Amino acid sequence: MSGPRIALADDQALVRAGLRALLERQGITIAFEADDGASLLDGLAATPVDVVLSDIRMPGIDGIEALVRLRARGDRTPVLLLTTFDESDLMLRAAGAGAQGFLLKDAAPEQLREAIVRIAAGDALLQPVSTDPVRARYRYHAADAPAEPFSVREVAILRLLAGGYSNREIARSLFLAEGTVKNYVSTILDKLGTRDRTRAVLKAITLRVI
Known part of the structure:
Protein backbone atom coordinates (compact mmCIF):
# COMPACT_ATOMS: atom_id res chain seq x y z
CA MET A 1 0.00 0.00 0.00
CA GLN A 127 -14.01 16.81 9.07
CA PRO A 128 -17.49 17.35 10.56
CA VAL A 129 -17.13 17.95 14.28
CA SER A 130 -18.89 15.80 16.86
CA THR A 131 -22.42 16.71 17.91
CA ASP A 132 -21.95 17.40 21.61
CA PRO A 133 -19.30 20.16 21.35
CA VAL A 134 -21.31 21.90 18.64
CA ARG A 135 -24.46 21.83 20.74
CA ALA A 136 -22.60 22.94 23.85
CA ARG A 137 -21.04 25.87 21.99
CA TYR A 138 -24.38 26.78 20.45
CA ARG A 139 -26.23 26.76 23.80
CA TYR A 140 -23.59 29.04 25.30
CA HIS A 141 -24.56 31.75 22.80
CA ALA A 142 -28.23 30.86 22.59
CA ALA A 143 -29.43 34.25 23.81
CA ASP A 144 -27.97 35.95 20.74
CA ALA A 145 -28.49 33.22 18.17
CA PRO A 146 -31.43 32.63 15.82
CA ALA A 147 -34.45 30.97 17.39
CA GLU A 148 -34.06 27.79 15.34
CA PRO A 149 -30.88 25.80 16.10
CA PHE A 150 -28.36 24.81 13.45
CA SER A 151 -27.62 21.15 12.86
CA VAL A 152 -24.07 19.80 12.96
CA ARG A 153 -24.14 19.52 9.17
CA GLU A 154 -25.28 23.13 8.77
CA VAL A 155 -22.44 24.34 11.01
CA ALA A 156 -19.95 22.36 8.89
CA ILE A 157 -21.36 23.89 5.71
CA LEU A 158 -21.26 27.38 7.21
CA ARG A 159 -17.57 26.94 7.97
CA LEU A 160 -16.88 25.92 4.41
CA LEU A 161 -18.90 28.87 3.13
CA ALA A 162 -16.73 31.09 5.31
CA GLY A 163 -13.68 29.59 3.64
CA GLY A 164 -14.99 30.55 0.22
CA TYR A 165 -15.85 27.03 -0.92
CA SER A 166 -18.37 26.59 -3.74
CA ASN A 167 -21.39 24.31 -3.47
CA ARG A 168 -19.58 21.74 -5.60
CA GLU A 169 -16.49 21.82 -3.36
CA ILE A 170 -18.67 21.53 -0.24
CA ALA A 171 -20.48 18.56 -1.76
CA ARG A 172 -17.18 16.77 -2.45
CA SER A 173 -15.84 17.56 1.02
CA LEU A 174 -18.89 16.28 2.89
CA PHE A 175 -19.88 13.42 0.54
CA LEU A 176 -23.17 15.07 -0.42
CA ALA A 177 -24.95 15.71 -3.70
CA GLU A 178 -24.56 19.25 -4.97
CA GLY A 179 -28.34 19.69 -4.94
CA THR A 180 -28.42 18.67 -1.29
CA VAL A 181 -25.83 21.33 -0.48
CA LYS A 182 -27.92 23.96 -2.29
CA ASN A 183 -30.88 22.99 -0.11
CA TYR A 184 -28.77 23.26 3.02
CA VAL A 185 -27.49 26.69 1.99
CA SER A 186 -31.06 27.87 1.38
CA THR A 187 -32.09 26.65 4.84
CA ILE A 188 -29.08 28.38 6.42
CA LEU A 189 -29.97 31.68 4.75
CA ASP A 190 -33.53 31.37 6.02
CA LYS A 191 -32.43 30.65 9.58
CA LEU A 192 -30.08 33.61 9.59
CA GLY A 193 -32.56 35.89 7.83
CA THR A 194 -30.06 36.84 5.13
CA ARG A 195 -30.25 36.98 1.33
CA ASP A 196 -26.77 35.89 0.32
CA ARG A 197 -23.87 33.73 1.43
CA THR A 198 -21.56 36.58 2.42
CA ARG A 199 -24.08 38.15 4.78
CA ALA A 200 -24.90 34.71 6.18
CA VAL A 201 -21.24 34.03 7.00
CA LEU A 202 -20.75 37.46 8.57
CA LYS A 203 -23.87 37.07 10.69
CA ALA A 204 -22.91 33.53 11.72
CA ILE A 205 -19.48 34.77 12.82
CA THR A 206 -21.00 37.72 14.66
CA LEU A 207 -23.40 35.42 16.49
CA ARG A 208 -20.54 32.95 17.10
CA VAL A 209 -22.44 30.13 15.46
CA ILE A 210 -19.10 29.33 13.78
Whole structure:
Protein backbone atom coordinates (compact mmCIF):
# COMPACT_ATOMS: atom_id res chain seq x y z
CA MET A 1 0.00 0.00 0.00
CA SER A 2 1.69 3.20 -1.16
CA GLY A 3 0.55 6.73 -0.72
CA PRO A 4 1.55 10.39 -1.13
CA ARG A 5 4.82 11.97 0.03
CA ILE A 6 4.20 14.50 2.76
CA ALA A 7 5.93 17.10 4.89
CA LEU A 8 5.10 16.75 8.60
CA ALA A 9 5.18 19.85 10.81
CA ASP A 10 4.61 19.88 14.57
CA ASP A 11 6.63 21.49 17.35
CA GLN A 12 6.39 18.40 19.57
CA ALA A 13 8.92 15.69 18.70
CA LEU A 14 6.85 12.93 20.29
CA VAL A 15 3.80 13.90 18.24
CA ARG A 16 5.85 13.87 15.04
CA ALA A 17 7.34 10.49 15.92
CA GLY A 18 3.90 9.06 16.57
CA LEU A 19 2.46 10.43 13.36
CA ARG A 20 5.46 9.22 11.35
CA ALA A 21 5.13 5.68 12.71
CA LEU A 22 1.38 5.69 12.11
CA LEU A 23 1.53 7.04 8.58
CA GLU A 24 4.48 4.98 7.40
CA ARG A 25 2.60 1.83 8.43
CA GLN A 26 -0.18 3.03 6.12
CA GLY A 27 2.11 3.58 3.15
CA ILE A 28 2.55 7.34 3.50
CA THR A 29 6.11 8.58 2.91
CA ILE A 30 7.39 11.33 5.23
CA ALA A 31 9.73 13.33 3.00
CA PHE A 32 10.86 15.54 5.88
CA GLU A 33 9.81 16.83 9.30
CA ALA A 34 9.71 20.39 10.64
CA ASP A 35 9.33 21.71 14.18
CA ASP A 36 8.03 25.15 13.19
CA GLY A 37 6.78 27.13 10.23
CA ALA A 38 10.18 28.51 9.31
CA SER A 39 11.79 25.09 8.96
CA LEU A 40 8.70 23.88 7.10
CA LEU A 41 9.07 26.64 4.53
CA ASP A 42 12.80 25.96 4.16
CA GLY A 43 12.13 22.26 3.69
CA LEU A 44 9.47 22.82 1.06
CA ALA A 45 11.80 25.08 -0.92
CA ALA A 46 14.24 22.18 -1.21
CA THR A 47 11.96 19.13 -1.15
CA PRO A 48 8.65 19.12 -3.08
CA VAL A 49 5.90 16.99 -1.54
CA ASP A 50 2.33 16.00 -2.39
CA VAL A 51 0.75 17.27 0.85
CA VAL A 52 1.78 19.32 3.88
CA LEU A 53 0.44 17.98 7.19
CA SER A 54 0.87 20.69 9.81
CA ASP A 55 -0.27 21.60 13.28
CA ILE A 56 -1.87 25.05 13.50
CA ARG A 57 -0.26 26.10 16.77
CA MET A 58 3.54 26.25 16.62
CA PRO A 59 6.02 28.75 18.09
CA GLY A 60 7.38 31.51 15.90
CA ILE A 61 5.84 31.05 12.46
CA ASP A 62 2.71 29.01 13.13
CA GLY A 63 0.83 26.80 10.69
CA ILE A 64 -1.36 29.61 9.35
CA GLU A 65 1.47 32.09 8.84
CA ALA A 66 3.51 29.38 7.13
CA LEU A 67 0.54 28.75 4.83
CA VAL A 68 0.23 32.47 4.05
CA ARG A 69 3.92 32.70 3.18
CA LEU A 70 3.79 29.49 1.15
CA ARG A 71 0.96 30.83 -1.00
CA ALA A 72 2.61 34.25 -1.27
CA ARG A 73 5.65 32.71 -2.93
CA GLY A 74 3.44 30.85 -5.40
CA ASP A 75 3.65 27.37 -3.85
CA ARG A 76 0.28 25.63 -4.27
CA THR A 77 1.17 22.44 -2.36
CA PRO A 78 -2.04 21.23 -0.68
CA VAL A 79 -2.06 21.86 3.09
CA LEU A 80 -3.94 19.77 5.67
CA LEU A 81 -4.03 21.35 9.11
CA LEU A 82 -4.48 19.47 12.36
CA THR A 83 -6.82 21.32 14.69
CA THR A 84 -9.01 21.11 17.75
CA PHE A 85 -12.66 22.06 17.97
CA ASP A 86 -12.03 25.29 19.90
CA GLU A 87 -9.83 26.64 17.08
CA SER A 88 -12.74 27.46 14.76
CA ASP A 89 -11.63 31.11 14.42
CA LEU A 90 -8.19 29.94 13.33
CA MET A 91 -9.82 27.52 10.92
CA LEU A 92 -11.64 30.41 9.23
CA ARG A 93 -8.37 32.32 8.87
CA ALA A 94 -6.61 29.27 7.49
CA ALA A 95 -9.37 28.55 4.99
CA GLY A 96 -9.13 32.12 3.77
CA ALA A 97 -5.36 31.73 3.43
CA GLY A 98 -5.74 28.72 1.17
CA ALA A 99 -5.78 25.57 3.30
CA GLN A 100 -7.27 22.55 1.54
CA GLY A 101 -8.47 20.85 4.69
CA PHE A 102 -8.72 20.49 8.43
CA LEU A 103 -8.74 17.38 10.56
CA LEU A 104 -9.45 17.10 14.26
CA LYS A 105 -6.52 15.79 16.27
CA ASP A 106 -8.61 12.94 17.66
CA ALA A 107 -9.31 11.56 14.18
CA ALA A 108 -8.92 7.81 13.67
CA PRO A 109 -5.77 6.64 11.81
CA GLU A 110 -7.77 5.59 8.75
CA GLN A 111 -9.43 9.04 8.63
CA LEU A 112 -6.03 10.71 8.63
CA ARG A 113 -4.74 8.56 5.78
CA GLU A 114 -7.94 9.07 3.78
CA ALA A 115 -7.72 12.85 4.28
CA ILE A 116 -4.11 12.94 3.05
CA VAL A 117 -4.91 10.81 0.00
CA ARG A 118 -8.00 12.85 -0.90
CA ILE A 119 -6.23 16.18 -0.57
CA ALA A 120 -3.31 14.90 -2.63
CA ALA A 121 -5.91 14.03 -5.31
CA GLY A 122 -7.27 17.58 -5.33
CA ASP A 123 -10.19 17.37 -2.92
CA ALA A 124 -10.99 19.82 -0.12
CA LEU A 125 -11.83 18.40 3.27
CA LEU A 126 -13.38 19.51 6.51
CA GLN A 127 -14.01 16.81 9.07
CA PRO A 128 -17.49 17.35 10.56
CA VAL A 129 -17.13 17.95 14.28
CA SER A 130 -18.89 15.80 16.86
CA THR A 131 -22.42 16.71 17.91
CA ASP A 132 -21.95 17.40 21.61
CA PRO A 133 -19.30 20.16 21.35
CA VAL A 134 -21.31 21.90 18.64
CA ARG A 135 -24.46 21.83 20.74
CA ALA A 136 -22.60 22.94 23.85
CA ARG A 137 -21.04 25.87 21.99
CA TYR A 138 -24.38 26.78 20.45
CA ARG A 139 -26.23 26.76 23.80
CA TYR A 140 -23.59 29.04 25.30
CA HIS A 141 -24.56 31.75 22.80
CA ALA A 142 -28.23 30.86 22.59
CA ALA A 143 -29.43 34.25 23.81
CA ASP A 144 -27.97 35.95 20.74
CA ALA A 145 -28.49 33.22 18.17
CA PRO A 146 -31.43 32.63 15.82
CA ALA A 147 -34.45 30.97 17.39
CA GLU A 148 -34.06 27.79 15.34
CA PRO A 149 -30.88 25.80 16.10
CA PHE A 150 -28.36 24.81 13.45
CA SER A 151 -27.62 21.15 12.86
CA VAL A 152 -24.07 19.80 12.96
CA ARG A 153 -24.14 19.52 9.17
CA GLU A 154 -25.28 23.13 8.77
CA VAL A 155 -22.44 24.34 11.01
CA ALA A 156 -19.95 22.36 8.89
CA ILE A 157 -21.36 23.89 5.71
CA LEU A 158 -21.26 27.38 7.21
CA ARG A 159 -17.57 26.94 7.97
CA LEU A 160 -16.88 25.92 4.41
CA LEU A 161 -18.90 28.87 3.13
CA ALA A 162 -16.73 31.09 5.31
CA GLY A 163 -13.68 29.59 3.64
CA GLY A 164 -14.99 30.55 0.22
CA TYR A 165 -15.85 27.03 -0.92
CA SER A 166 -18.37 26.59 -3.74
CA ASN A 167 -21.39 24.31 -3.47
CA ARG A 168 -19.58 21.74 -5.60
CA GLU A 169 -16.49 21.82 -3.36
CA ILE A 170 -18.67 21.53 -0.24
CA ALA A 171 -20.48 18.56 -1.76
CA ARG A 172 -17.18 16.77 -2.45
CA SER A 173 -15.84 17.56 1.02
CA LEU A 174 -18.89 16.28 2.89
CA PHE A 175 -19.88 13.42 0.54
CA LEU A 176 -23.17 15.07 -0.42
CA ALA A 177 -24.95 15.71 -3.70
CA GLU A 178 -24.56 19.25 -4.97
CA GLY A 179 -28.34 19.69 -4.94
CA THR A 180 -28.42 18.67 -1.29
CA VAL A 181 -25.83 21.33 -0.48
CA LYS A 182 -27.92 23.96 -2.29
CA ASN A 183 -30.88 22.99 -0.11
CA TYR A 184 -28.77 23.26 3.02
CA VAL A 185 -27.49 26.69 1.99
CA SER A 186 -31.06 27.87 1.38
CA THR A 187 -32.09 26.65 4.84
CA ILE A 188 -29.08 28.38 6.42
CA LEU A 189 -29.97 31.68 4.75
CA ASP A 190 -33.53 31.37 6.02
CA LYS A 191 -32.43 30.65 9.58
CA LEU A 192 -30.08 33.61 9.59
CA GLY A 193 -32.56 35.89 7.83
CA THR A 194 -30.06 36.84 5.13
CA ARG A 195 -30.25 36.98 1.33
CA ASP A 196 -26.77 35.89 0.32
CA ARG A 197 -23.87 33.73 1.43
CA THR A 198 -21.56 36.58 2.42
CA ARG A 199 -24.08 38.15 4.78
CA ALA A 200 -24.90 34.71 6.18
CA VAL A 201 -21.24 34.03 7.00
CA LEU A 202 -20.75 37.46 8.57
CA LYS A 203 -23.87 37.07 10.69
CA ALA A 204 -22.91 33.53 11.72
CA ILE A 205 -19.48 34.77 12.82
CA THR A 206 -21.00 37.72 14.66
CA LEU A 207 -23.40 35.42 16.49
CA ARG A 208 -20.54 32.95 17.10
CA VAL A 209 -22.44 30.13 15.46
CA ILE A 210 -19.10 29.33 13.78
